[in-house]
Amino acid sequence: MADLSTDDVWRVLEKQNFMVIGMVSARGMARTAGVMLCAVERVLWFTTNTQEWKAKHLAANGEVSATVPIPKRIPFVPWVKIPAATVTFAGVAQILPAAQMPPHARATLLRGLELGGEERGALIGVGVRPVGDFVTYGVGCSLLEMRDTEKARGRAPAA
Structure with missing residues (x-):
């Protein structure tokens, strides 16, 4: 079994930009x-809008599972297919207006998107705490x- 600490796993997660979130x-x-994700202070953030099914499911039940794939490659031989490494965990999702997200997560994930209401609903941030x-x-x-x-x-341990 790989000998990993909580800090080791967070160092890997902080470098990633994609995860699969599971909900009910x-x-x-x-x-x-x-x-798309951004890790800030041991919370993984992503955005959606209030009219999306993700937001509705998370508002009804904030318990989630998440899997973060970590691409693996052989240097100088990129055509050889290597399965991704993974980090999987259970978590609790918190929904906030996008304007209330941590500044680093907001800047990374929004990159110029409007924060105001739209036909598809207001933009929100979702923070997943493992x-x-x-x-x-x-x-x-x-x-x-x-x-x-x-x-x-x-x-x-996640915490």
Whole structure:
């Protein structure tokens, strides 16, 4: 098993810009969505708008799961396909008006988008705070070690 600390996992997460967020609809159906992310003070932020199904599901139930893929490549041989490493965790989502997001997350994710209301709803920020453990695969190990599931798996406290 890969020997990882909470800080090791956060260093990896802070470099990523994409995650898949899993949630439950009001009818109890599982749903996932890919979102652009920005990590600020151990919270993963993304944006959406109030009329999107993501916002409605998260408002009804803020408990989520998330998987962050970490691309792996062989230097100088980019055509060889390597599976992504992953960090998976459970979390609690908090919804805020986009104007109230941390400044770094707002600047990174919005990049000039309007904060005012639109036909599609007002822009909001969603902060996901991990809880429990990070479960990893391929984080903190070499590409060769990724072939051995025991060496490639890891776990670290989220807090």
